[in-house]
Amino acid sequence: MDAKQWGVYVHIPFCRQKCFYCDFPSFAGRERYWEDYTGALCREIAVRGSYYRQLWGRPATIYLGGGTPSVLPAKLMAQLLTKLRQVFLADDKAEEFTVECNPGTVDEAYLAMLWEQGVNRLSFGVQSFDDELLRRIGRIHSGQQAAEAVEMAKKAGFTNLSLDLMYGLPGQTLAQLQASVKQALALSPKHISIYGLQLEEGTAFYRMQELGKLNLPEDEVAEAMYDYMTEYLPSQGYERYEISNFAQPGFASRHNLSYWQDVPYLGLGAAAHSYLDGQRWAALADLDHYMEAIRENRIPVEPEEPATAAIAMEEFCFLALRTARGISREKFRQKFGRELDDLYGTVMKELFAKKLLADDGRCIFLTSQGMKYGNLVFEKFLLDEQDF
Amino acid sequence: MQNKNIRNFSIIAHIDHGKSTIADRLIEYTGTLTKREMEAQVLDNMDLERERGITIKAQTVRLDYKGKDGQLYQLNLIDTPGHVDFTYEVSRSLAACEGALLVVDAAQGVEAQTLANVYMALENDLEIVPVINKIDLPSADPDRVKEEIENTIGLDTSNAVLASAKSGIGIEEILDSIVDYIPAPEGDENAPLQALIFDSFFDSYKGVIAHVRVKQGHIKKGMKLKMMATGKTFEVTDVGCFKPQPVDVGHLDVGEVGFVAGSLKDVRDVQVGDTITFADNPAAEPLPGYRGVTPMVYCGLYPVDSSDYDNLKDALEKMQINDAALVFEPETSVALGFGFRCGFLGLLHMDVIQERLEREYNLKLITTAPSVIYHVFKTDGTKVDVSNPSDLPPQTEIEHIEEPYVKATVIVPNDFVGAVMEISQDKRGEFKTMDYLDENRVMITYHIPLNEIIFDYFDRLKSATRGYASLDYELADYQESKLVKVDILLNGDPVDALSTIVHKDRAAGRGRQLASKLKEIIPQQMFEIPIQAAIGSKVIARENVRARRKDVLAKCYGGDISRKRKLLEKQKEGKKRMKAVGSVEVPQEAFMAILKID
Numbered sequence A: 001m002d003a004k005q006w007g008v009y010v011h012i013p014f015c016r017q018k019c020f021y022c023d024f025p026s027f028a029g030r031e032r033y034w035e036d037y038t039g040a041l042c043r044e045i046a047v048r049g050s051y052y053r054q055l056w057g058r059p060a061t062i063y064l065g066g067g068t069p070s071v072l073p074a075k076l077m078a079q080l081l082t083k084l085r086q087v088f089l090a091d092d093k094a095e096e097f098t099v100e101c102n103p104g105t106v107d108e109a110y111l112a113m114l115w116e117q118g119v120n121r122l123s124f125g126v127q128s129f130d131d132e133l134l135r136r137i138g139r140i141h142s143g144q145q146a147a148e149a150v151e152m153a154k155k156a157g158f159t160n161l162s163l164d165l166m167y168g169l170p171g172q173t174l175a176q177l178q179a180s181v182k183q184a185l186a187l188s189p190k191h192i193s194i195y196g197l198q199l200e201e202g203t204a205f206y207r208m209q210e211l212g213k214l215n216l217p218e219d220e221v222a223e224a225m226y227d228y229m230t231e232y233l234p235s236q237g238y239e240r241y242e243i244s245n246f247a248q249p250g251f252a253s254r255h256n257l258s259y260w261q262d263v264p265y266l267g268l269g270a271a272a273h274s275y276l277d278g279q280r281w282a283a284l285a286d287l288d289h290y291m292e293a294i295r296e297n298r299i300p301v302e303p304e305e306p307a308t309a310a311i312a313m314e315e316f317c318f319l320a321l322r323t324a325r326g327i328s329r330e331k332f333r334q335k336f337g338r339e340l341d342d343l344y345g346t347v348m349k350e351l352f353a354k355k356l357l358a359d360d361g362r363c364i365f366l367t368s369q370g371m372k373y374g375n376l377v378f379e380k381f382l383l384d385e386q387d388f
Numbered sequence B: 001m002q003n004k005n006i007r008n009f010s011i012i013a014h015i016d017h018g019k020s021t022i023a024d025r026l027i028e029y030t031g032t033l034t035k036r037e038m039e040a041q042v043l044d045n046m047d048l049e050r051e052r053g054i055t056i057k058a059q060t061v062r063l064d065y066k067g068k069d070g071q072l073y074q075l076n077l078i079d080t081p082g083h084v085d086f087t088y089e090v091s092r093s094l095a096a097c098e099g100a101l102l103v104v105d106a107a108q109g110v111e112a113q114t115l116a117n118v119y120m121a122l123e124n125d126l127e128i129v130p131v132i133n134k135i136d137l138p139s140a141d142p143d144r145v146k147e148e149i150e151n152t153i154g155l156d157t158s159n160a161v162l163a164s165a166k167s168g169i170g171i172e173e174i175l176d177s178i179v180d181y182i183p184a185p186e187g188d189e190n191a192p193l194q195a196l197i198f199d200s201f202f203d204s205y206k207g208v209i210a211h212v213r214v215k216q217g218h219i220k221k222g223m224k225l226k227m228m229a230t231g232k233t234f235e236v237t238d239v240g241c242f243k244p245q246p247v248d249v250g251h252l253d254v255g256e257v258g259f260v261a262g263s264l265k266d267v268r269d270v271q272v273g274d275t276i277t278f279a280d281n282p283a284a285e286p287l288p289g290y291r292g293v294t295p296m297v298y299c300g301l302y303p304v305d306s307s308d309y310d311n312l313k314d315a316l317e318k319m320q321i322n323d324a325a326l327v328f329e330p331e332t333s334v335a336l337g338f339g340f341r342c343g344f345l346g347l348l349h350m351d352v353i354q355e356r357l358e359r360e361y362n363l364k365l366i367t368t369a370p371s372v373i374y375h376v377f378k379t380d381g382t383k384v385d386v387s388n389p390s391d392l393p394p395q396t397e398i399e400h401i402e403e404p405y406v407k408a409t410v411i412v413p414n415d416f417v418g419a420v421m422e423i424s425q426d427k428r429g430e431f432k433t434m435d436y437l438d439e440n441r442v443m444i445t446y447h448i449p450l451n452e453i454i455f456d457y458f459d460r461l462k463s464a465t466r467g468y469a470s471l472d473y474e475l476a477d478y479q480e481s482k483l484v485k486v487d488i489l490l491n492g493d494p495v496d497a498l499s500t501i502v503h504k505d506r507a508a509g510r511g512r513q514l515a516s517k518l519k520e521i522i523p524q525q526m527f528e529i530p531i532q533a534a535i536g537s538k539v540i541a542r543e544n545v546r547a548r549r550k551d552v553l554a555k556c557y558g559g560d561i562s563r564k565r566k567l568l569e570k571q572k573e574g575k576k577r578m579k580a581v582g583s584v585e586v587p588q589e590a591f592m593a594i595l596k597i598d
Helices: A031-056 A074-089 A108-116 A131-136 A143-156 A174-186 A204-210 A219-235 A254-260 A287-295 A309-320 A329-336 A340-353 A368-372 A374-380 B019-029 B047-052 B084-095 B112-123 B142-153 B171-181 B306-321 B347-360 B414-426 B450-464 B504-521 B561-576 B588-596
Strands: A007-012 A061-066 A096-101 A121-127 A160-167 A191-196 A239-242 A245-247 A265-268 A273-276 A279-283 A301-303 A357-359 A363-366 B006-013 B059-066 B072-079 B099-105 B127-133 B194-203 B207-216 B224-227 B233-235 B238-242 B246-248 B257-261 B275-278 B297-303 B327-333 B337-344 B365-367 B374-378 B383-386 B398-413 B430-436 B441-449 B470-481 B483-490 B500-503 B529-535 B538-545 B578-581 B584-587
Touching: A007 A031, A007 A074, A007 A254, A031 A074, A031 A265, A031 A287, A061 A074, A061 A254, A074 A108, A096 A254, A108 A143, A121 A143, A131 A143, A143 A160, A143 A174, A160 A174, A160 A219, A174 A219, A191 A219, A219 A239, A219 A368, A239 A254, A254 A309, A265 A279, A273 B561, A279 B561, A309 A329, A309 A340, A309 B561, A329 A340, A340 A357, A340 A374, A363 A368, A368 A374, A374 B561, B006 B019, B006 B112, B006 B127, B006 B171, B019 B059, B019 B072, B019 B099, B019 B127, B019 B171, B059 B171, B059 B238, B059 B257, B072 B171, B084 B112, B084 B194, B099 B112, B099 B142, B099 B171, B112 B127, B112 B142, B112 B398, B112 B470, B127 B142, B127 B171, B297 B306, B297 B327, B297 B347, B306 B327, B306 B337, B306 B347, B337 B347, B347 B365, B365 B588, B398 B414, B398 B450, B414 B430, B414 B441, B414 B450, B441 B450, B441 B470, B450 B470, B450 B588, B483 B504, B500 B504, B504 B529, B504 B538, B504 B588, B561 B578, B584 B588
Parallel strands: A007 A061, A007 A265, A061 A096, A096 A121, A121 A160, A160 A191, B006 B072, B006 B099, B099 B127
Antiparallel strands: A191 A245, A239 A245, A265 A273, A273 A279, A279 A301, A357 A363, B059 B072, B194 B207, B194 B275, B207 B257, B224 B233, B224 B275, B238 B246, B238 B257, B297 B337, B297 B365, B327 B337, B374 B383, B374 B398, B398 B441, B398 B470, B430 B441, B483 B500, B483 B529, B529 B538, B578 B584
């Protein structure tokens, strides 16, 4: 029974080296944890995974993210994928089964193993093809290696490939970015994600910025990079289906979209997030705590904020607005029994006037200017108490 | 109680020299409250007072003490507000006493504030008992401090009590000194009533409760009484003393200190300094020294959210019930909408009211920069008082302007005299006197515009003297000055709430500093925001807030939505502190920017 659309996220909190901009829950130098963590994860899959599999049927998407999933040795990765297939897919295939890979961690055999195990989509963290820049942001691979990894993946059988690129990096010029975008397109991926550098507390870059040692591009230059990509990629057949994501027709990531489209997902592993029956959950982020909970047969997750009607409506809106389609009035009505315009009429009018938001009668969605100032729009969809 | 067994006294001390601790010990030692009943500092009972270590409302407490001679004494401690804004209230509290304890920190010595209050006590003919506190500090130097007291005030310190309130040293000696050296009150029990009001507060059951000192006659429950200045009459429903909670004892006799209530609704009917007398057989004269409340500093208070206007009005009205010195009237600003022009005794009073409004009434407020009252003489021969810079008539209609000056007294170690002079000169101060208090400490007085005092004068003094400077000031007079109004334009539109009145010679500099400070404060927005400072139509400074180029949320790992939500909430919370002025979002602190320029 495939009654319900839902997704599975699996978190691998390991990296060979922590990138200088990264504040995601991931650790370098914890090789000694790899085996036990994989074991704990398999157990969580068997227990929590089986439960939701029985409840909701086969998940539409499975996504291994990190960290760097591909840092796991082939043996452990195979063990994990086998477990995932056993529990979630039986003999069937997932519609979309993605593994994030660092180009510096894979070889032909590894990629072939992934393909054998039923993985049908790879997302490569490329970030740039400029080696000097890659070194400067703490990546462990070269541009050449990224290109080779993509070729190897194709050889292994993969057709659905995605590349991540970053802009606004220290010392990065517009010309460098343009060159990287063109090199990425030359590899003809089906999907491209673009991320502007953000300085997050606790990262190496944050400290460097505080010390005045981070040579970030001027705002105007970062803006030019953004403008270039958001114009150039669509002109090359990559549709912008979400603020940061571009895909050839039919290759939008279903898993990525499910975050924005109110689709439930089960997060497995330390620090993984779940969204189940309208409630958001966070798994224990500390590896020892997580593994201890699994050993003691405790559920390793804790509820986040209680899901009030207001929170649910706010999130429904600011998440849906990240997608090109935007907020569907009909879906809002079905889910909440209220009219979008009753609740947000004033806000919408203000945003229409500022040309940040547009309306096609059925949906409201960000204009290209609105995507550029997304945060300013999203914030307006947080409700005040008197709005009820 | 017989007059000869009554002692009325207050405590004069600089902040942190231990006034509250001494009061606590006296209360404890006399058994007025047991240790368990005591809060850490009984007399400072407002949270804000405790946090800031200052007393805003005076408190009174009656202590019963058995003296060395075996007789029972009634000691009335009248605690005075401890800040320069409340000079008049202090003077009335002192007028209710026959003596005062002068508490001086054994390590730090006499401060400007203390000195001003001592002089005031001497003017009121009070007997002063010096108490050198904190004598058990390693840095204590009681002999030097005694010498300083003798040199600066001319007090005999041979009877000074050496104490450490914190360790309970010298408490009995203080009590005995009060009995021995402070004179008993005098007065005619049978004369028409004269009771001095030295404070009041509002109680939701009993109405306004007046703190009084009976100078002549007596008060009993049921008597019909009258306020001599306001003319208000009332019947006494409650009369008694503070222990320190009000205890209804049914009467107050001549010489005694306590409270009177009589279903009075409005604190303005019960003015500090007024005299209460019999309604039918009034005293011939009120007690001397009464004066109405005169605010010195004004500012605009506006709700960030305009729908809070009525809430702000309610809150101010409630606050006023307990604070006769707070005045306000509705005001409209083009930039800020509807709000109130509020008058305060001084900057601290303003700060305290604003903080209480935000804290106790949960209001988000925009405060405009404080202003003094200018006397504007117009060419048509009329005179207007202007407390809001945007109300200043056009330059062409102004004959001349006068601004208030104060006499400022600064005490510093002599190493810092140069710094004090430099700052005071820069603040348009006119040097008056310089006296050595001892070989190390100097008292300097300046005649200086109040306007300059409220603009960071004390902050600059403190930072230039590593915190050693102490300041006191009192209104001196009004003098003609060359003053102009500096306007600020955001995105081409004048913002009335940012206008400020400054001396002509400093206008250009101030305009430049203000524009550049605003540039720091106003966040980037989707468009570029020009900031201009202008006098009339002449632009004197120009800055630009660059446009924000983009604002996109980065990658979201593994569906962590809560984190995105927190970011948005933080962003929204920040906006709540902003006011949309035209199309520009202006943070609250921008309206106080003028105070933060250096």
